[in-house]
Amino acid sequence: MTRKDHPHDLLAPWALRALPPEEDRLVPHHMADCEQCAAEAERLRATVRMLDGAAPTERADTRLAPPEALLARARARRAPVPPxxxxxxxxxxxxxxxxxxxxxxxxxxxxxxxxxxxxxxxxxxxxxxxxxxxxxxxxxxxxxxxxxxxxxxxxxxxxxxxxxxxxxxxxxxxxxxxxxxxxxxxxxxxxxxxxxxxxxxxxxxxxxxxxxxxxxxxxxxxxxxxxxxxxxxxxxxxxxxxxxxxPPAHLWRLVRLGIRILGLALGPQALPVALTVTDATRTTEWILGSEDEPVHAELALDPLDFCYLIGGRTAPETVSRTTTGDEGTARTFLDRASRLAWL
Structure with missing residues (x-):
């Protein structure tokens, strides 16, 4: 089943965990690219948790891995915040x-x-x-x-x-x-x-x-x-x-923010680099640096690895990446990205 438009009719049953597996997989893939549906789905999930009423520790959700279960428990416990x-x-x-x-x-x-x-x-x-x-x-x-x-x-x-x-x-x-x-x-x-x-x-x-x-x-x-x-x-x-x-929709917003700040930090004189950020849900490419020269290096990173890099949690020399072109330009680019961090 393919859905190119917003799957509004699937969001409520997805929040209730009532979709068959083949349709259940459609919603997260769509939400990775659609902040509107991601927000609506989260609102519906929060409503379901509120209506459930049972204590989180009494309602184990075997479909959630431990980190996701931790997050679900927190959202169920916290005081309501207006959307x-x-x-x-x-x-x-x-x-x-x-x-x-x-x-x-x-x-x-x-x-x-x-x-x-x-x-x-x-x-x-x-x-x-x-x-x-x-x-x-x-x-x-x-x-x-x-x-x-x-x-x-x-x-x-x-x-x-x-x-x-x-x-x-x-x-x-x-x-x-x-x-x-x-x-x-x-x-x-x-x-x-x-x-x-x-x-x-x-x-x-x-x-x-x-x-x-x-x-x-x-x-x-x-x-x-x-x-x-x-x-x-x-x-x-x-x-x-x-x-x-x-979540993927949020992670990609952080990636785009990091790209904007990195572009400002590099400035228009830096040797141009083609940066591709890709995961199972999407692939996006940016050209950063001078617009007057051909691309000197091409880099591909996972979005989470990119965020760890600009957050100063992964060293430029150890970040998982694929590189083509001039290695020196690529290393300079990665080093500059890692020095964005003040966290």
Whole structure:
């Protein structure tokens, strides 16, 4: 059975897990390319979970692998958040994934002090997200968290100011209970998701200069989604509790954001590279760099590998890729992509 149009009549039975296998496979493939249907399907799945009413631990879903089950439990537990516009949905999903993971860390022996990344523990990493989300929150008129923010000295670069603020927030949160740190992060995340800019595409289209990038507010929500997911992944790896990657529709939005930022970082003078990002659902190619020269190298990466690369979680020399053309140009391109990360 082939469906080239939006499979609206399949979404509800898919959410109820009532489709035969041959039609059940159509919906995820379509959602990988259609954010509208992906959003509607997720809304229907959330409604089904709400109507089920049973406790997540009493309703094991054998069709879900453990990481997906973790995410489903979190979304069932979290306080309802009004549906957002599509640009904020990846952030809402990333927040749910991290809430799921943190919700598993109960009791006095919870491993909050486990090293995660840099010199941060689990609690420190959540504190870092408080500081990182704060840039967008303040721009949207939301209140700052303690410790109070202070204007950086004139001439201070954004990376220096950003790192200083992160350290101040981490130091502050280390004096608090981990649960209080999580509550602060969750409250700020929910405030972002209920802000008018999370629901109004016109307001979200206005540009804002945050963390060194002048982007529409909608793209800054995607930046928040990227960073929340990557740190949830960091914590999950440290605790040996894997967190699922973003759904395909969300992952491809992060890829497109990364391509835009990478293109700006490379500038028009860089030796041109043809970058193909491909997985089982789609293949997309971009030409990045100078428009005045022929392509010097061609690279192909998986979308998740590309996100790990620009997120600083995979080294340029070890990222899984296929390359043709000039290897030196390809390596320079990969190195530049990996240095986009500030996470």
């Amino acid at each position: 957002t516009a599509p640009h904020a949905e990846p952030y809402a999903a990333a927040v749910s994934a991290l809430e799921a993971l943190l919700g598993e860390l109960d009791g006095p022996a919870a491993p909050w002090g486990t090293p995660v990344i840099h010199d941060w523990s689990v609690q420190d990493t959540v504190a870092h997200l408080i500081a990182a989300d704060e840039h967008l929150a303040l721009h949207l008129g939301l209140p700052a968290n303690a410790p109070p923010t202070t204007a950086p000295a004139e001439g201070t670069g954004w990376r220096t100011a950003w790192a200083s603020r992160t350290q101040r927030v981490i130091a502050h949160e280390r004096a608090r209970a981990p649960g209080d740190t999580v509550a602060t992060w969750r409250a700020q995340a929910n405030a972002l998701l209920t802000a008018p800019e999370a629901h109004d595409p016109e307001r979200a289209a206005r540009p804002a200069l945050l963390v060194g990038a002048r982007l529409p507010v909608a793209d800054h929500f995607l930046v928040r989604a990227f960073e929340t997911w990557i740190h949830a992944d960091d914590i999950g790896r440290a605790l040996e509790r894997p967190v699922p990657p973003p």
